[in-house]
Amino acid sequence: MWYRCLKVLAVCAISTGLVSCHENDPLARVPTFSIGGTVAGASGLLTLQNSNGTTLRVAENGSFAFATPMVNGATYNVTVVVPPAAQTCKVSNGAGLVGVSDITHVEVSCTPMRWRSRPDPGHHIKLASLTRD
Numbered sequence: 001m002w003y004r005c006l007k008v009l010a011v012c013a014i015s016t017g018l019v020s021c022h023e024n025d026p027l028a029r030v031p032t033f034s035i036g037g038t039v040a041g042a043s044g045l046l047t048l049q050n051s052n053g054t055t056l057r058v059a060e061n062g063s064f065a066f067a068t069p070m071v072n073g074a075t076y077n078v079t080v081v082v083p084p085a086a087q088t089c090k091v092s093n094g095a096g097l098v099g100v101s102d103i104t105h106v107e108v109s110c111t112p113m114r115w116r117s118r119p120d121p122g123h124h125i126k127l128a129s130l131t132r133d
Helices: 002-011
Strands: 035-040 046-049 055-058 062-065 075-077 079-082 087-092 095-097 103-112 114-120 125-131
Touching: 046 103, 079 087
Parallel strands: 035 103
Antiparallel strands: 035 062, 046 055, 046 079, 075 095, 087 103, 114 125
């Protein structure tokens, strides 16, 4: 039994909160922390993804949190996989290591795509296109 406890402690990097080894559920006391933050400027639905593969669809501006928490020492990396239509989104404070508290400072800011005109060399007219900056 103590060998299993030492193995669990090594895997968990001796996380705070792991007080004893239980034969039936040795990971029951490993603390986990949520990954989240705020979305601003979105005009519609967007999809976020964390480095652990968890995706989250966000329908409105405001706070968000992924459903799957992460353990102390894990690496998180939040990205926008599907932005709202005709918008581009940037993530700030979206990557790091999980410490001993919830991550609440990820910021996702969305802005409208800009129209740019460019000359068409063959026809001498200007074409417009949406661009992501």
